[in-house]
Amino acid sequence: MTEATLPVIEDCDGCSACCNRTPIPPFQPGEEAALNVPDELLTPIRERIASDQHFDLLPCVWLQKDQGLCRHYEFRPQACRDFEPGSMLCRLSREDEGIRRP
Numbered sequence: 001m002t003e004a005t006l007p008v009i010e011d012c013d014g015c016s017a018c019c020n021r022t023p024i025p026p027f028q029p030g031e032e033a034a035l036n037v038p039d040e041l042l043t044p045i046r047e048r049i050a051s052d053q054h055f056d057l058l059p060c061v062w063l064q065k066d067q068g069l070c071r072h073y074e075f076r077p078q079a080c081r082d083f084e085p086g087s088m089l090c091r092l093s094r095e096d097e098g099i100r101r102p
């Protein structure tokens with residue numbers, strides 16, 4: 001079965017699988033400054049990097065886990081904006097998190 005023939009995932013409600021495996025917001029160099037991200041929002045990112053856990057498959061430090069929402073959605077990186085619900089990477093993230101394919 002190819003990606004094109006798989007059923008469409010309507011939205012991200014109740015999922016957050018991709019954020020669950022992205023330990024820090026995936027900013028490109030300099031992107032935080034370009035987006036004017038307040039310095040205090042970068043503190044948990046720096047702490048995770050300092051703890052050497054920024055390559056581990058952990059929930060993003062900006063993820064509000066109980067609601068499955070990004071705490072700082074307006075400042076999220078471009079990579080998060082571009083991540084397409086229903087894409088193959090989305091489906092793989094969901095599968096890794098034990099969410100059955102629709």
Ligand code: SF4
Pocket residue numbers: 009011012013015016017018019083084085086090091093094
């Ligand atoms: S894994 Fe896909 S459906 Fe789930 S939150 Fe990410 S983009 Fe949305």
Ligand code: SF4
Pocket residue numbers: 018019022024025026060061062063064069070071072073076077080
């Ligand atoms: S959308 Fe927010 S919580 Fe999810 S990976 Fe991006 S920055 Fe982290």
